[in-house]
Amino acid sequence: MSFQRPRGTRDFLPEEMRLRRELEQRVCAIFRSFGYLEVATPTFEHLELITAKSGEEIVERLYSFQDKSGRWLALRPEFTAPVMRMYVNSLQSAPKPLRLYYFGPCFRYERPQSGRYREFWQAGVELIGSATPEAQAEVLALADTVLRELEVSYELHVGSVGVLRKLLACHGVGEEEQVRIMGMIDRGEMLRAEDMLKELGAGEVTATLRSLTELRGGAEVLEEAAELLRGCGDALKELHRLGEVLEALEWYGVRELRVNLGIARGLDYYTGMVFEAYVPSLGAEKQVCGGGSYSLAEVFGGKPVPTSGFAFGFDRLLLACSQKPAQERRVMVIPLGVEMLKEAVGIAGMLRSRGVSCELEVMRRRLGKALAGADARGVSHVVLVGEELRQGKVVLRDMHTGEQREVKVESLPEVLSSA
RNA sequence: GCCACGGUAGUGUAGCCUGGUGAGCACAAGGGACUGUGGAUCCCUUAGCCCGAGUUCAAAUCUCGGCCGUGGCCCCA
Numbered sequence: 001m002s003f004q005r006p007r008g009t010r011d012f013l014p015e016e017m018r019l020r021r022e023l024e025q026r027v028c029a030i031f032r033s034f035g036y037l038e039v040a041t042p043t044f045e046h047l048e049l050i051t052a053k054s055g056e057e058i059v060e061r062l063y064s065f066q067d068k069s070g071r072w073l074a075l076r077p078e079f080t081a082p083v084m085r086m087y088v089n090s091l092q093s094a095p096k097p098l099r100l101y102y103f104g105p106c107f108r109y110e111r112p113q114s115g116r117y118r119e120f121w122q123a124g125v126e127l128i129g130s131a132t133p134e135a136q137a138e139v140l141a142l143a144d145t146v147l148r149e150l151e152v153s154y155e156l157h158v159g160s161v162g163v164l165r166k167l168l169a170c171h172g173v174g175e176e177e178q179v180r181i182m183g184m185i186d187r188g189e190m191l192r193a194e195d196m197l198k199e200l201g202a203g204e205v206t207a208t209l210r211s212l213t214e215l216r217g218g219a220e221v222l223e224e225a226a227e228l229l230r231g232c233g234d235a236l237k238e239l240h241r242l243g244e245v246l247e248a249l250e251w252y253g254v255r256e257l258r259v260n261l262g263i264a265r266g267l268d269y270y271t272g273m274v275f276e277a278y279v280p281s282l283g284a285e286k287q288v289c290g291g292g293s294y295s296l297a298e299v300f301g302g303k304p305v306p307t308s309g310f311a312f313g314f315d316r317l318l319l320a321c322s323q324k325p326a327q328e329r330r331v332m333v334i335p336l337g338v339e340m341l342k343e344a345v346g347i348a349g350m351l352r353s354r355g356v357s358c359e360l361e362v363m364r365r366r367l368g369k370a371l372a373g374a375d376a377r378g379v380s381h382v383v384l385v386g387e388e389l390r391q392g393k394v395v396l397r398d399m400h401t402g403e404q405r406e407v408k409v410e411s412l413p414e415v416l417s418s419a
Numbered sequence: 420g421c422c423a424c425g426g427u428a429g430u431g432u433a434g435c436c437u438g439g440u441g442a443g444c445a446c447a448a449g450g451g452a453c454u455g456u457g458g459a460u461c462c463c464u465u466a467g468c469c470c471g472a473g474u475u476c477a478a479a480u481c482u483c484g485g486c487c488g489u490g491g492c493c494c495c496a
Contacts, residue, residue: 004469004487060420061494078496106496111420113490122496187494287496313496336455363449368457375458376447386455399458 008110008118018328023150023318024103027123030146031101034138036125039100041082043107047072052299053081053269063107063118075107080296080309083126088302096129096305103314115285115316124291124311131306133241136273136293137248139308143289144254146312147277150321154288155278156256158246159263161292162238162272163225167209170232171202185213186264213262219246221259238272245273269294275310279320288316329419331358332379334370336386344385347394347409351383354413358383375399381419383412 005011012020028038047064054077064074076082079102091098103123112118127139140158147154161182168178177200184193190213194206208228215221222243229235242259249257263274274292282288291310298304331351335344348360359379361370367384374382384395393406396415407415 007487108495110494111492112488113492116495120496124496284491285496290496311496316496366453366457367455368453368459370458371456372458384455395455397456402456402458404456 006118008112010117010119020314020318023321024123024314026149027146027312027314027317028101028103030149031123031125031142034099034125034142034145036099036101036142039083039086039102040104041076041079041086041102043105044073044075045082045085047074049081049085049300050074050077053296061108061110063109077108078106078311079104079122079124080126080294080311081300083309084128084296084302084307085300087126087128087305088297088300091128092297092302092305097135098128099125100128101125113285115282115313115319117315121314122311123314123317124309126307126309128307129305131272131293131308133244133248134251136245136308137252137254139291139310140245140249140273140275141252141254143275143277143291143310143312144252144257147289150317152279152288152317152320153281154320155258155280156254156275157258157260157263157278158242158249158273158275159259159261160238160242160272161264161270161274163229163235163242163261164209164212164264166235166238167205167212167229167232168202170235171197171205173197173200173202173205182264185209185262188262215261216258218257218259219243219250222246225259225261242273269296269299271295271306273308279316282316282320285313285316288313288320327380328378329381329416330377330379331356331381331383331416332361332374333358333383333385334361334367334374336367336384338364340385340389343389347383347385347412350409351413351416356413356416371397371399381416 032038047059047062050058050062058077059074062074062077064072066072083100083102087098087100101124104121105119106122107119109118110116125139125142127135140156144156147156164182164185165178168181173181177196181193181196184190184196190210193209194203197203197206197209212225212228215225222239225239226236229239246259249255263276270292272293275290276287277289278286279288280286289310289312291308293306293308295304295306297307333344333348333351335341344360348358351358361374363370363373365373371382380399382397382399384397386395388394388406389409392409394409394412395404396407396412397404398419
């Protein structure tokens with residue numbers, strides 16, 4: 001009888017786990033360096049929390065279930081809703097702005113493929129309580145800093161759903177239709193979006209919309225956009241806001257970005273600036289980060305509060321930065337014969353209490369085999385405990401160079417620490 | 420939910436088209452030869468046809484279904 005892993009899940013063996021922890025720590029350290037504080041929420045939430053934010057259609061992409069007393073629950077598909085729920089429950093009267101970050105597994109019932117799993121990890125932040133250009137820019141700059149520090153080659157696209165929505169509103173398109181059209185734009189279905197607009201009697205906006213979503217470039221394309229939006233005051237106002245964010249981004253040193261008004265992010269709770277980061281080398285699942293400014297607290301029964309945030313797809317990030325692990329010091333203590341076992345155990349214990357991690361040879365192998373075994377498991381330093389112990393010494397062997405020297409037991413921790 | 424390709428010891432593979440000999444090889448793992456330097460060499464051992472049904476005297480091999488994997492669509496991170 002043997003069992004397979006559930007589809008779309010992974011086991012992480014020691015080597016990969018080390019890489020994951022390393023990356024997690026690097027990313028979270030950068031979050032903290034911007035003043036963000038870590039939070040955690042439950043792995044599952046009430047199903048309604050998720051559907052309140054994303055609509056009933058999302059249910060088929062969720063792991064949802066009834067518990068033993070009939071409550072409908074769902075494994076979280078992302079963190080924004082849970083974190084905002086937590087904010088509404090417990091943090092509404094905390095001093096603003098609130099800077100929160102999270103890291104943890106999320107679950108979606110989707111077809112697995114490269115860079116897409118049913119259990120995957122997200123790392124992200126929410127900045128709650130400020131909608132100033134500098135606050136929005138900070139969030140984006142934070143994402144940019146992470147990508148830059150990881151030395152991956154990426155593209156940052158910045159847009160504004162506010163501009164698009166106000167443009168549509170300007171031509172009499174209602175809220176609900178706006179959402180549907182934005183979804184089509186996000187999926188690149190411009191023709192469908194145009195058909196729908198014509199049906200709604202807003203056919204005259206299609207040319208403007210098309211030109212607008214095809215604009216690409218630096219901050220200078222905002223001028224072209226302004227031309228296109230002439231006569232639509234609300235949209236121009238949104239465009240001006242985007243301009244302010246872009247200006248602030250310059251102060252943060254974020255210059256390698258492209259304005260892309262075609263980013264709609266499909267989701268209806270975004271209000272203003274939106275952004276996405278891509279790592280082209282990842283292929284189909286190249287989006288490593290998505291975020292923007294939104295207003296969600298009121299959906300969960302709180303007072304509206306302007307918020308900006310983003311989430312990294314941690315697994316994709318890991319794929320993107322093919323970092324090779326730093327050489328790790330790994331120590332093994334080998335007794336030369338059973339009669340030295342007791343002493344070897346003692347020395348291993350002494351090393352551990354002095355902060356040097358080490359493992360003990362427990363297979364009673366002959367020296368040759370023991371060395372071969374140590375090598376096979378990636379040990380970098382071996383401590384041989386033999387008759388030199390009568391002079392209070394052990395033999396320290398560097399497994400990479402093959403060099404050996406006798407070292408006093410009491411100076412062993414120090415010598416190994418600097419190795 | 421849809422499409423393409425795939426699944427043989429722990430890993431990588433041969434065999435499949437053309438059904439029929441104890442399913443072969445390499446590496447890994449465990450033991451030994453061999454008493455502190457043999458990270459070697461030699462020998463031994465462990466361990467496999469994804470699951471189920473069908474066709475057949477006979478299935479790793481052919482057919483169907485399922486499961487899982489890889490990549491793509493969709494969606495997203």
